[in-house]
Amino acid sequence: MQESPKGRRIDVRHVGAWLAVAWLLPVVTHLLSVDWLLPPLVLVTTASLLRGGRTLLDRLMLASALLIGTLCAAGLLFTAWPFGFQPIPIAGTGLTVLGAISVLTGRRPRLPRPALTDGITVVAALGVAAYVAIPYIRTDSTGRLAMLVAGGEDVSRHVSIFDTLRRIGGFAYWQTPQDVPDLFELLRYYPSGWHLSAGVLDSFVRSSSGTGDMVSSMDHFVWFFLAAYGFLALAIIWAAQWIAGPLLGPWRLPLIAFLGTELIYSDIPVMVIFGFPSEIFGLALLALLAAVIVRRPSRPREQMVLIGALLVGIGFSYELFLPSAALAAGGWLLYRRRLVRPHLVFALVVGVVAGGLAIVPITLGTLYGRHGALISAPGPVSAASRAMLLTLGLVLAAALLMLVRRLRVWRSYVLFMGAVLALPIALRAYVAATGGKSPYYFEKALHSVLIVALVGLGAVALVVGRHTARLRGRQLIAASVPAVLVSAAIAVGAGVVLDDMPSRPGTAEKHARLWHSGAPKTTAGPWAKTLMDLNRKYPPTPGATTIVLSDNFYVTYTSSLFFSMLQRTSGTTDKVMYYGAGLFSDETQNIADSLARPGVPIRLIVLSPKSDPVVDEIRRLKPDLQLEVLRP
Structure with a gap:
């Protein structure tokens, strides 16, 4: 001894x-x-x-x-x-x-007993994940590629980050572009905490650190992506119950049912369609941070370590949410200063270490990845439902007014929600001051507000439970029906005023229904099959860049993007796509300039005979270009 x-x-x-x-x-x-x-x-x-x-x-x-x-x-x-x-x-x-x-x-391993509510929560989250995963499960690799293509260009970059981090065995922050030819240059500084976490778990799934072929890597990416959404569902459903506490009672089931429905048909599952694994992961960690900050889970030092770990996770996974998370953590330190004061040195050490680690991605991204210029950048994103946000806000405000004065937990929740609301307010103010537009990240900031609002619905269930505790049978039904009708009226009224009705065409709900009907496989299936066939027929040539040329600039751009993903050549293709007008242009001169920029041999896969005149013109404009033309 x-x-x-x-x-x-x-x-x-x-x-x-x-x-x-x-x-x-x-x-x-x-x-x-x-x-x-x-x-x-x-x-x-x-x-x-x-x-x-x-x-x-x-x-x-x-x-x-x-x-x-x-x-x-x-x-x-x-x-x-x-x-x-x-x-x-x-x-x-x-x-x-x-x-x-x-x-x-001196801590010996010890676990508490599972509760019935644990099983209900896990089953609900698994049900959400299974429903969202159905379109991916009932198809093959080509069908999954079709769904990725239909979702938009962002997902191709996420697949490349996941695959590249698996190959190099760590973050790409300190890699040179030559070290990672399979990755867009600026994506070396993308907050890739989810990609690294999924890559590490994939090594355990494969029992190997090898990446395998790219189609296999893409399939594994899809499964981990869906698992991330299941984790988000579990985090939201658990956090809402955790914050409400043991007094939630029988209203736990309606709360879980409502949250499960929102996670299936609302703005939230559309993030899977558009391919936003980092945001999904960051929102899950934000929900957990709300739970840990609002209701103390353990002794003060353990709580501080958990808060620090979540700040690090958010900073590495989705840096947009880090300011809100840091503001919430700072507010907690001030609000619970009497609790923190006896452990002040420990709190300072945790804060310095966690804070120093959490800002690594955002610092590198700002200095070297031009992240500061992206604040007002556009992009495909599902707009958060203003009607839902307004309805949740009104219902939460009513419930919290009855709880804030009595329970410290809900005062802490109000402070946390304030920290989260500060982000979209700050983004809107910045855009107004600079005269730009910020639809992309402003909507993502509203997504964080939506998630924290859903987590706070435990307050509503708690208030309803207190006021119906003595009611039974018909009395309970009679008391609950007016509340349901009033909530429905608020939702409908908000939707009419804001032109944000769930039934209107093009909404998130309709988008999700079309997705689960298999529409992407029908529309993008032939496209994905062509890309798969081309990938088998024309394997990558070391040192060369392959571009898929069509008579439509959008097809040229998207096909080249996903084809380079399959060939693990996204880094070199990047120099062609985004030089000047790049492949977004219908002008042959712009296309020729873009093809010549990397200074490497170019393989041009010509999909349509209508593009032959473009090829001839490129040869005339760039006679020194090492150009190999392939016609499948």
Whole structure:
């Protein structure tokens, strides 16, 4: 036996047992090709060393928050160490750290019992994820590519980031463009915490750090993308119940049902259609941060560590939400200063470490990735329903007025919502001052408001539960019907005034219904099949860039974008697409200038005979261009 620095006896046998399990178990699972067992083991072990939460799901959600932030920070280590995403060193190191925490703190692994509500929450989240995943499950790789193509250009870049980080075994921040020819140059500075997390988990799923072929990588991306949406659903449904607390009672089920419906048919699932995994992941972490800040899950120091980990996770996953998260954390420190004061040094250390790590992506992106210029950039995005936001705001305000004076939890929630509302207000003010437009990121900021509003609906259920606690049977129905009618009237009235009715054509709800009907496979299926066939027929040539040329500039642009994704040549294709007018132009001179810019051989796949005159003109304008013309 030896003494720890705090005078606690350290059992050498305990240390040896931890080290043996930490390294022998990953070796065994790797030899048996069942490394996928290790991430759940690490999650459960982490949960067993925490002390917050009343139920097993509470503990697992808190452990998830801690592990996500830690994994994002550890990604900086993965970039430097020689092992990349190999399962054995990652799992061995993680279990060793957990063992050290157990030994030094004297905490023995211990888990609370699961509750019936845990099962209901998980089943609801799985139901949401399954429904959203149906269109992807019932098709093959070509069909999934068709759905990605139909969703828009952003998703192709996310697939490339995921695949590239898997290949290099870490973040791309310090890579040169020559090191990552499969990645758009500026995307080296994109906040890629989700891509790294999914890439690490993919190594455990594959029992290998190898990337496999690109079609396989694309399929795995889709599954992790859908898992991210399931995690968002779980985070929202759990956080709403956690904030409401144990007094929620039988109104828990209507709350879960409403949230589940919103996660299936609203503005939220459209983020899957457009291909926004980073935003989805960032919103999930924001929901968890709301839960951890609003209702204290554990002892003050453990709560501070959880808040710090979530700030790191948000900073690395979707930096747009970091200012709101940091403002909420700072407001919590001031509001709960009496709680924090005895642990002030610890709080300062956590704040400096977490804050320093959280700002790494946004700092690098601003300095080298031109992120500051993107604030007013346009882009395809589903506008947040003003009618829904107004309705939720009115209902929440009514409920909170009855709770804020009585319960500190709901005062904390009001402060958190204020921090989140500050983001779209600041964006709107900035755009007004500069005379620009900000539809893209302003709408995404409103998405964060929507998520936090949904998390706060536990207040409504709590108020309703208090006022109907003594009612039974017909009395309960008679009391609830007017409330439902009033809420419906508010929603309809807001929709009429704001021209934001859920039934009008082109809304998020209709978009989602069309998506699940299989429409993308019908419209983009032939397009995706052509890209797959071309990828098999014309494998990539080292050092060359391949462009798919059509008689329509949009088809040329999108086909080249997804084809370069399949060929892992997005980095070199980038120089063609976005030079001057690039491939967005119908002018042959602009296309020729763009093709000549990279200074590398160009393979031109000509889809239509109508494009032959364009090819001849390119040859005339650029006689020195190394041009290989392919006609499938």
